[in-house]
Amino acid sequence: MFEKVLIANRGEIALRILRACREMGIRTVAVHSTADTDAMHVRLADEAICIGPAPARDSYLNIQAILTAAAISNADAIHPGYGFLAENADFVAMVEEHGFTFIGPSSEHVRQMGDKITAKRVAREAGIPVVPGSDGPVRNEEEARRFSDDMGYPVLIKATAGGGGRGMKVVNAPNELASALDLTRKEAQAAFGNADVYIEKFLTQPRHIEVQVLADHHGNVVHLGERDCSMQRRHQKLVEEAPSPALNAEQRRDIGNLVTKAIKKIGYRSVGTIEFLFEDGEFYFIEMNTRLQVEHPVTEMICGLDLVREMLRVAAGAPLGFKQEDIRFSGHAIECRINAENPETFLPSPGLVGDYYAPGGLGVRVDSALYSGYRVPPHYDSLIAKLIVHGANRNECLMRLRRALGEYVIDGLETSIPLHQRLVANPEFVNGDYDIGWLEDFTGTND
Numbered sequence: 211m212f213e214k215v216l217i218a219n220r221g222e223i224a225l226r227i228l229r230a231c232r233e234m235g236i237r238t239v240a241v242h243s244t245a246d247t248d249a250m251h252v253r254l255a256d257e258a259i260c261i262g263p264a265p266a267r268d269s270y271l272n273i274q275a276i277l278t279a280a281a282i283s284n285a286d287a288i289h290p291g292y293g294f295l296a297e298n299a300d301f302v303a304m305v306e307e308h309g310f311t312f313i314g315p316s317s318e319h320v321r322q323m324g325d326k327i328t329a330k331r332v333a334r335e336a337g338i339p340v341v342p343g344s345d346g347p348v349r350n351e352e353e354a355r356r357f358s359d360d361m362g363y364p365v366l367i368k369a370t371a372g373g374g375g376r377g378m379k380v381v382n383a384p385n386e387l388a389s390a391l392d393l394t395r396k397e398a399q400a401a402f403g404n405a406d407v408y409i410e411k412f413l414t415q416p417r418h419i420e421v422q423v424l425a426d427h428h429g430n431v432v433h434l435g436e437r438d439c440s441m442q443r444r445h446q447k448l449v450e451e452a453p454s455p456a457l458n459a460e461q462r463r464d465i466g467n468l469v470t471k472a473i474k475k476i477g478y479r480s481v482g483t484i485e486f487l488f489e490d491g492e493f494y495f496i497e498m499n500t501r502l503q504v505e506h507p508v509t510e511m512i513c514g515l516d517l518v519r520e521m522l523r524v525a526a527g528a529p530l531g532f533k534q535e536d537i538r539f540s541g542h543a544i545e546c547r548i549n550a551e552n553p554e555t556f557l558p559s560p561g562l563v564g565d566y567y568a569p570g571g572l573g574v575r576v577d578s579a580l581y582s583g584y585r586v587p588p589h590y591d592s593l594i595a596k597l598i599v600h601g602a603n604r605n606e607c608l609m610r611l612r613r614a615l616g617e618y619v620i621d622g623l624e625t626s627i628p629l630h631q632r633l634v635a636n637p638e639f640v641n642g643d644y645d646i647g648w649l650e651d652f653t654g655t656n657d
C-alpha cells in the first residue's frame with residue numbers, strides 16, 4: 211500500500227480522500243492555492259504545500275506545480291478527486307511518467323472516454339445501447355441537416371469535448387439548426403479548445419440513471435448499482451438517489467450485468483460511472499465518467515463500501531476483496547448538494563461562515579469542509595456541502611432528510627437548503643415522479 215498520497219483537489223472531496231487515507235494509515239499531502247490557506251483539508255493533512263495563487267489555472271490546474279509538490283514531499287501516488295485535473299489524460303500520463311501512481315484509470319481510458327464521440331463508439335462496440343445520433347462529428351450544416359431530418363426534431367448539438375453540463379444546444383425545428391450549430395461550435399472552441407460537435411436525438415422526458423462500477427488490475431469487475439440523478443438544473447445535478455425509484459428489479463439486474471460485461475471488455479480499472487438516459491423502459495448511453503463522482507456517497511450508503519479505499523487498493527495493485535454476489539444493497543439513500551448560492555436566483559454567495567451546525571443522528575452523513583469562521587472563496591465551484599441520508603426505505607429516507615435539512619445551520623451565506631426543503635415537501639418528488647426537466651419547471655428557470 212502507499213505510504214503517502216498527494217491530494218490534488220480542495221474542499222469536501224479533498225477531505226473525503228484524506229479521511230480514507232487516514233483510516234488506512236496513509237500519510238497525506240494537501241496542495242492549496244493562496245486563497246485556501248485556512249481550508250480544512252490544509253489544516254487536517256499531514257503536510258501542506260502552497261502551489262499558486264487563487265485562480266484555479268495557476269494552482270489546482272497547474273500540473274507542473276502539483277508534480278513538483280509530489281516530488282518534494284516524496285508522495286507515492288496522486289488522487290485527483292473530481293473536477294480540476296481528474297479527467298485530464300495528459301495529466302494522468304505525466305503523473306505516471308514522473309514515477310507516481312495515478313489513483314484512477316489509465317491515461318488511455320481517460321482519453322478515450324473524454325472524447326464523447328469516441329466514448330459512444332467504444333460503448334456501442336462493447337454492447338451498450340447509445341442515444342441515436344451522428345456516429346461522428348458533423349462537418350457542416352448539410353450533414354447536420356441530414357441527420358436531424360432522419361431522426362426528427364428536437365435534436366441536441368453536443369460538443370465532443372464538452373463537460374460539466376456545458377457545450378449543448380437543443381434544436382427544436384429545422385430553421386434553428388444553422389445558428390445553433392454555429393454557436394455551439396464557437397462556444398466549444400472557446401471553452402474546450404475543440405470545435406467538434408455531434409448530433410443526438412433529444413429525449414424529451416428521460417431520467418438520468420448512472421451505473422457505478424469498480425474494477426481492478428486483475429480483470430475483476432463489479433457494479434455497485436445505479437444512481438438516479440434526474441434532479442438537474444442546467445444539466446447539473448442537485449439531488450441524487452440510490453436506488454432509482456424508476457427501475458424494477460429486472461431492469462436493475464439487466465443494466466448492471468450489461469455494464470459489467472462492457473467494462474470487462476474495455477479492460478477498464480478503478481471506479482467509473484456509465485451514464486444513461488432512461489425513457490420508456492429503454493437505456494441510452496450518454497457518457498462515461500472516469501473518476502470518483504460527487505454523488506458517490508449514495509452508493510456507499512446502500513452497499514456499505516468505501517469507494518475511495520477501494521480506489522486506493524486497486525491503484526496499489528490489490529485484487530477486489532469481493533465478488534458481485536457478495537455485494538448486498540440495503541435501504542435507500544439521497545444526497546442533497548448544498549451550494550453557496552441564492553436558492554431562487556442561483557447567483558453565487560461566497561463569504562464568511564458565521565454560526566455553523568451540521569445535522570447528525572442515525573443515517574445522516576455530511577461531507578463538507580465548512581466550519582464557523584471559514585471564508586468561502588469566490589474563485590471555485592459553489593458546492594460547500596453534501597447532505598447524505600440513508601433509511602431502510604425511500605419513505606424513511608425522506609423523513610430523515612426533512613429532519614436533517616431542518617437542523618442544518620449555515621449562517622452568513624445564502625445556500626440551497628431552502629430549495630431542498632421545498633423539494634422534499636413536494637408530492638411529485640416524494641412519489642419519485644420526476645424526469646430531467648422537472649426541477650427547471652419547479653424553479654421556473656427553464657430557458
Ligand code: ADP
Binds near residue numbers: 412
Ligand atoms: P456533461 O458531460 O456535460 O455532464 P452529459 O452528456 O453527461 O454532459 O449530459 C448531461 C445532461 O444533459 C444529462 O444528464 C441530460 O440531462 C442532458 N442530456 C444529455 N444528452 C441528452 C439527450 N440526448 N437528450 C436529452 N437530454 C440530454
